[in-house]
Amino acid sequence: MTESDPFRAEIDATGELRPGMAHLLTRNDVRRAYAVGISIGLLLTLFVLVDLVFRPSFQAISVDSEVTTRSTPAIVTILHFSFTAALAFPCVWALNRSNLNLRRVGNFAFVSLGLVSISALSLLGHPDASAIALVGVLAFVLTVVIVYAATNYDLSSAMEGFWTALAIAGAVALLGVVAVGEYSWGRLASHASPNYWGRVAFAALCGCVCVRRLPLRVFVVVISVIVLLLTSSRGSMLAALVGAIILLGLLLRKATGIMLGVYIVGSLLALTASPIVLDSVFHLSDPRRGVSSGGTGRSLAWAQAWEAFTANPWLGIGFRQHEKYITVASSAHEAYLATLAEIGIIGFMFYLLLVVGGAMRAILHAMRNGATSGDVATAMFMSGFVVLGLIETQALTTASPTSLTMFFAAASAWRPFPTQELIIRGYPR
Numbered sequence: 139m140t141e142s143d144p145f146r147a148e149i150d151a152t153g154e155l156r157p158g159m160a161h162l163l164t165r166n167d168v169r170r171a172y173a174v175g176i177s178i179g180l181l182l183t184l185f186v187l188v189d190l191v192f193r194p195s196f197q198a199i200s201v202d203s204e205v206t207t208r209s210t211p212a213i214v215t216i217l218h219f220s221f222t223a224a225l226a227f228p229c230v231w232a233l234n235r236s237n238l239n240l241r242r243v244g245n246f247a248f249v250s251l252g253l254v255s256i257s258a259l260s261l262l263g264h265p266d267a268s269a270i271a272l273v274g275v276l277a278f279v280l281t282v283v284i285v286y287a288a289t290n291y292d293l294s295s296a297m298e299g300f301w302t303a304l305a306i307a308g309a310v311a312l313l314g315v316v317a318v319g320e321y322s323w324g325r326l327a328s329h330a331s332p333n334y335w336g337r338v339a340f341a342a343l344c345g346c347v348c349v350r351r352l353p354l355r356v357f358v359v360v361i362s363v364i365v366l367l368l369t370s371s372r373g374s375m376l377a378a379l380v381g382a383i384i385l386l387g388l389l390l391r392k393a394t395g396i397m398l399g400v401y402i403v404g405s406l407l408a409l410t411a412s413p414i415v416l417d418s419v420f421h422l423s424d425p426r427r428g429v430s431s432g433g434t435g436r437s438l439a440w441a442q443a444w445e446a447f448t449a450n451p452w453l454g455i456g457f458r459q460h461e462k463y464i465t466v467a468s469s470a471h472e473a474y475l476a477t478l479a480e481i482g483i484i485g486f487m488f489y490l491l492l493v494v495g496g497a498m499r500a501i502l503h504a505m506r507n508g509a510t511s512g513d514v515a516t517a518m519f520m521s522g523f524v525v526l527g528l529i530e531t532q533a534l535t536t537a538s539p540t541s542l543t544m545f546f547a548a549a550s551a552w553r554p555f556p557t558q559e560l561i562i563r564g565y566p567r
Contacts (some may be wrong), residue, residue, distance in 0.1 A: 151374045153268050156297040169290040172299035177228035179303025185539045186311050188217045189330040196327035229286045236290045243288040246552040250280040256485035264456030272458050275536045287549040297550050299514030305345030306399050308338055310359040312365045326368035336371025338376045344519040348511040373529035377522030384521045431565045436471040443470035446479040454482035473527030479539040493550055497521045500551035
C-alpha cells in the first residue's frame, strides 16, 4: 500500500477506521450495503408475518396441561424454510459486486464451526432425522451470516439498514398483531404466543435508534411498548430494560451541559419509581406469576433440563432434543439450561462465546469514537438477548426470528476493531 492510498488517508484524516470498511467507499457502496441490510430485515419480518397469518389459535401450556407440545402447520414450516433460504440472496448479490475477506470473520467463523460441529456430534448417541436436518439448517444460516459479514462493503451501513427495516416493518407487523387481538389468559397472543410477540417488540425497540425520521421512530416505540404491556412478556420487558440501560450509558458518556443534567435527572426519577413500576408491570407480588410462584411453574422444567444435562454432561442429549425430556412444560424456558442439556458443556462454552462475548464486543464497538446507530442497536440487542436467555428458550433456534436476528448481530459484534482491521489490510501498527 502507498501513502496515497485513500484507505490510508481515511485513517490519517479521522484517526479512526470505520469498522467493516475494507476498500474505498463510494456512495454506491454505502447504498448497496444499506440495501442488503434492509433486505435481510424485511425477510425476517416476513418470517414473523407467517406466524401471524398461518398459525392456528394459540393454545396455552401450563404445568397442569394435558398437552405439552404445539403442532406446527406444514405451510408454516415450508414458508419458514423458504424465507430462511432467501436470506442468502441479498448476501450473494452483494458478494457478486465485491469480494470476500474471511479474515474479517475469523473469530465468528471459529465459534460457528464449533457450534455446528458439537451440535452434529451430540446426535451421534441420540440420532433423530429432524434434528439432523436442523443442524443442516443451522450450518446454512451461519454460512450465510459469515458471507454477510465477510463481504468487503461497509458493514456499519448494512447493520443500519438491517435495524431500520426490523424496526419499521416489525412495528407494522405488531400493529397487525394488535388488530387480530387474540388473547390467552389475558395476554395478547394472536396465533403465535405472548412471549413471541414480546420478542419482536424488543427487537423493534432496539432498531428504533436507527430510524431517522422522528414520527416513524415514535410510532415504533409506541406500538412496541403497547405490545410489551399487552403481552406481559416479562423476559422481553427485561431485555428491553437492559437495552435501554445500555443506551442511557452510551448517551451519558457523550452528553454535556443541559443534556447531561436531563439524563441524570431522568435516571434518578426512573430509579425512584422503579419499585412501583416493576411490581405493577412484572407482577412480582402476583401469587400465580410472582416471585413465590416458582417461575410460574418453570422451576420444575428447569430441574428436568438440569437432570438431562447431568446424565450427558459432555456432548448433551442431542441438538434440539431437550423438549423430549420436559414433561411439565413445552420447553425448559431457559436458554442456557436448554443449551447445556442439548449440546453439553463443550457446546455451551461455544454458545457463551457467541452470545456473551458478542454482547461485550458489541458494547465496545458502540463505545468507540465514530460508532454508528447500527452499532448502538446491536449493543442494545445483544445485551438484552443475554438476559432474555435466563427466562426464555431462545438460543440456536433457526425457527425463531429472534435467534436469526442474534446471528447477524453477533457477526457484526465479532468483526475486527479498527486497529485489527488495519492489520488485516496489511498496514503497519
